[in-house]
Amino acid sequence: MPPITEEPDLVDLKGRKILLVDDDRLNLRILRGMLKGEGYELTEADSSEAALDLYEEFQPDLVLLDVLLPGMSGFDACRELRKRHGTQTAPVIFITAKQEAESVVEGFTAGGVDYIMKPFRQKEVVARIRTHLQIRRLMSQQRALAEQLGRANAAKNKFLGMAAHDLRNPLASIRGLAEFLRDGTVGPLTPDQLELLDLIYQASQGMVTLVNDLLDVATIESGELKLEISPVALDELIEKSVALNGMEAARKNTRILFTRPASTPALSIDAAKIKQVVDNLLSNATKYSPPGSTVRVALCSLADGASTITVRDEGPGIPEGERDKLFKDFGRLSVQPTGGEKSTGLGLAICRKIVEAHRGTIVAENLPSRGCEFRVTLPVPTS
C-alpha cells in the first residue's frame, strides 16, 4: 500500500504549465512579462485551432484563452476542450476586454472558471492564475487520495473476508466436537469437566456468530452481495423464522406472536437473505425482551404491492440519542440483553444493507408505552 500523499504545498507552483492563447502578440508579451517571476512553463498559440492541437501535446495545467480569435472563438475552443477532456480539462481563464463584459456570462457557460480583463493588471493576473492552479492541484490530490482510500478499503475487506472464512470451519468443528463431548457420546464426564466444556461450547458459538457477521459485512462492503431473487411467500418465510426463534424465546418465557394477512402475494426477493433479516429482528427482540413478555410480528401488504414486516417488543426501547448508532457497523447500544446474550453489533447493519439491496427500507421507533418497533418495507421489484 503506497503511503498517503504528503500535505499539499499551496505555495510552490513552479513548473506548472500554462497555455497562453491570443492572436495579439503584444498581449502575449505583456502576459509573459507579468508571469516571469512565477516560474511557470509557458507556451503560446495564436488561434483556437492551434491551441487545441497544442493542448494535447503540452498538457497544460491552465489555459489563458482570448475570447475574440480569428476562426473558432475562444468560447467554442473551451467547449471543445470540455467535450474532449470532461472534468479533467485544465481550468480555462478567459481574456476579455472591458467592453465585452456581457461575454463573461457566456464564458462561464462555456466551461471557463474565471476571466481577466484587458488592460491587464499584474497583481490580478498573478492572483487569479495562482488560485486556479492551486484548486486544480488540490482536486487532483483529492482524487488520488480517494482512489488510494478506495483501494485500501477493498484490501481491508478482502483481508477481513479471508480471515473470517479461514476461522469459520475450525470454529464450527470446535463447537461441534464440544457438543459431542458434552453429550457423553464418547464417554461420561465429571461435572467439573462438563462445566469447562459448556464454556468452550458457548465461547465457540459466540465466535461462530461473530465470524459469520464479519464475513457478511466483508461480502456486502466489497460489493459482492449478490441477491438470488425468486418469488417467495413471505408469510411462510416469517413462519419458519418464528418457529426457529420461538424456541430460544420460550427459554426466556417470551412468546412470539405472528399476525399474517388473509393472503400474501409472492414477492420477488432473496429468500435466504430476507430470512436472515427476519431472524435477526426476532432474535434481537427476544434478546431485549423482559421475561414473560410478547414479541409481535405482523406482515401487511400495502396498496402499491409493497410489503411491510413489523416486529414489536416490550423491552427497554432505543435509548434517546443512540438511534443513529442502531444500523451502523459495531453500533452497540447501552441497553443490555435481558438473558446475558451476546451481541456483535453487526446484525442490524447487515439487515440494513440487505434490505437496501432490495431497495427497501428499515426503520426503528420507540413505542409510546414501552418497547420498540422495527419496520421493514420491501417494494415490488421494478423490473
Added chain:
Amino acid sequence: MISIGKALIVDDEPHVRKYIGLVLRSIGVTTLVEAANGVEGFAAYQREKPDLVLLDVNMPVQDGLETLRQIRAFDPEASVVMLTSLTTRQTVETAVDQGALHYIRKDTPRDELIALLKQLLSENPDTEESN
C-alpha cells in the same frame, strides 16, 4: 435410524473428518473411512465401496469436483454429498450437475446438520436399503 453401513469422509482437515464422523455415527453409520485429499479419496472409494461419500470441495492434491467426476465415472450409482465452507452457488450447481446428491455447509450447527443428513438419506433410495 437410517442404515448405512459404511461412509467415506474426504477432507483435508482432521477436525472436520472427526466432527463429521461423529455426526455420521450419531445417525447410525457403523463404519467410517477417512481420506485427506481427492486422490486418496478416490483410491479409498475403489477399495472400500462405501454407501455414502462426504466430499470436501477445496482440497490440496486434487479437489472435490474432480474427485466427484472420478467416483461417478467409476460408479454411476455412488451417493456423494459435498462438504462446503462457503456456499458458492456455482460450485454447488456444478457438483449437482455431476451427480452429487446435495451439499452441506461445514459450519451448520450440529443438530441441523444431523437433521439435514437424516432427511437427505431417507429421501435417497440408494442409501435407504439396509446393508
